[in-house]
């Protein structure tokens with residue numbers, strides 16, 4: 020392995036264009052799609068949220084995604100250093116690197132609660148493995164147990180603080196292992212082989228659900244646009260979900276962009292990444308809501324949606340234990356490729372900042388996430404009364420888990436994205452930006468318009484109406 024003057028180990032480059040695309044899709048596709056998207060869609064009333072979310076992906080997410088990857092590839096370093104370089108080469112202040120620092124910090128915060136949810140996934144893998152061994156291959160999962168009991172698995176876990184923290188630490192440890200080894204090692208393999216397999220399984224489950232569940236009802240719930248439902252808070256939730264799902268505003272895509280070769284067209288690549296990510300989120304909606312409606316459950320069941328409705332469907336499915344086990348194993352890998360990218364950004368930062376080895380940097384980041392994540396895990400049980408930010412409307416009644424989620428997706432990620440679009444649209448030299456973005460003709464003009472005008476202005480407005488609904 021050769022180390023360049025910038026501290027990036029050349030060995031760490033993605034081995035090809037498709038490897039980069041798959042790794043970026045791996046970062047984007049994760050719990051955000053399978054768990055958070057349905058929960059947010061349900062909590063925000065369905066159609067209006069979903070359609071506004073799609074609009075945000077196309078008009079805001081996509082241009083920002085391209086902006087982030089182009090900064091990363093140009094700078095070839097950890098995110099703040101990449102921004103600094105681009106700023107200096109454009110004759111501007113190096114302090115623009117604050118946009119990447121905000122991102123690195125939010126990546127760290129997300130990592131801490133993301134691994135908590137990763138722990139829930141591990142719990143379900145365990146539950147299905149155990150079920151497979153006790154009830155065997157034939158028939159559905161959890162035979163002879165009433166649906167309510169299967170649904171109660173999650174509250175049961177939530178009630179056990181020690182177990183939740185233990186699972187969080189386990190998920191974090193696996194993430195640490197991969198990050199400590201370096202980016203392309205294990206992750207490329209997971210992204211290349213397991214993610215496509217996951218996609219196929221997911222499509223199969225959705226098709227099965229389309230025939231057995233309340234598919235028409237789910238379709239109309241998810242895609243009927245009622246303008247009156249599009250409030251400021253729904254819009255902010257949709258923008259936040261778009262950023263969360265595309266891994267934006269946290270310097271993650273900048274960090275990954277640094278590993279991309281010069282021959283890759285970043286414009287079209289960004290389109291592929293955003294398209295795949297959105298497809299999986301919509302699939303998750305189409306997979307989960309037919310079950311929810313068929314079972315007469317409430318669509319706004321929040322964070323439990325994926326963990327409670329799908330196991331119910333696996334109960335009635337032929338070879339349900341096996342399908343359920345495979346499903347949660349795949350979700351585990353999808354979550355892992357995301358958590359690795361979350362840990363990568365702060366690790367690269369600590370490593371460069373203090374000039375220490377990658378494994379040590381990753382250990383420091385992991386330790387911080389361990390402590391913060393433990394607080395988040397305990398907010399479901401032992402520390403549920405600890406609501407330090409109650410009094411601020413946005414954080415009313417929220418424990419640590421919800422605070423971390425709200426703070427990152429509804430404040431820090433949009434702010435990071437505003438800074439990124441202003442930087443690429445107005446501050447960086449046009450020559451540099453043009454040489455990196457791989458766009459031409461009308462598309463180029465349109466992208467520049469989105470980055471310069473629409474992204475910063477729309478995001479600032481949505482932040483305002485979302486955070487201060489009473490003023491509007």
Ligand code: PHE
Nearest residue numbers: 047049050051052263264266
């Ligand atoms: N996009 C990931 C998901 O949807 C989460 C993530 C956010 C990963 C930010 C990296 C950076 O699960």
